[in-house]
Amino acid sequence: MGDYHALQFGKFVDDQGTAHDMVPSAVIASIPEAKRAAEKYGREVRFDFLDDRAVHWMLFQRREDTEKGSIVGCLFVIPLFVFGGGAWPFWDLVASEKSRQFQIAFIVVDALILCGLVIGAYLARRASLLDPVTRNTRCRARLYRKIVGIARRGGADIPRLYPYYGMYATSRKFFPEALDRPIPQQGQEQEGAS
DSSP: OOOGGGSOTTEEEOTTSOEEEOOOHHHHHTSHHHHHHHHHHHHHHTOOTTOHHHHHHHHHHHHHHHHHHHHHHHHHHHHHIIIIITHHHHHHHTGGGSOHHHHHHHHHHHHHHHHHHHHHHHHHHHHHHHOHHHHHHHHHHHHHHHHHHHHHHTTOOOOTTTTOOOOOTTOSOOOTTSOOOOOOOOHHHHHHHO
């Protein structure tokens, strides 16, 4: 996982691990429709989309969530490829020449392994899929992406794929009772507080 303090303020990391410049909130606020959307969505999800520090922290949390999911995804994809994609060449080269009983057993065992993989991946990821704090971050990231899209359509100079990450199926519902993770203090502010 990344270190929030090691990441330069104004930078964020996308799904592929590449650092990008964050679009300043002043750019979003300069487009009236985007500013209205930021304020509206901000009230809905109790978040200030025009606060660069808050957005930077949200993008960092979202990236950490993606990293956790990527590890489970890698552990899931390799056996899925072997037992899913590899089953067909095995069928063509070996199983199709065997007895009917062997073919049925092969299909049943392969289907059970694939079902087990899907269930295992779900159970491994279940805690984060149900965690209201993580889901709130996903919800805010989804709305942030909408706001940025409105600003781009309104004429702001924002890269087409910004903020360079995909969507979550578990980002639709906001949980108002969930506590937010506090924004860590930056290095200079921490030294001043000491």
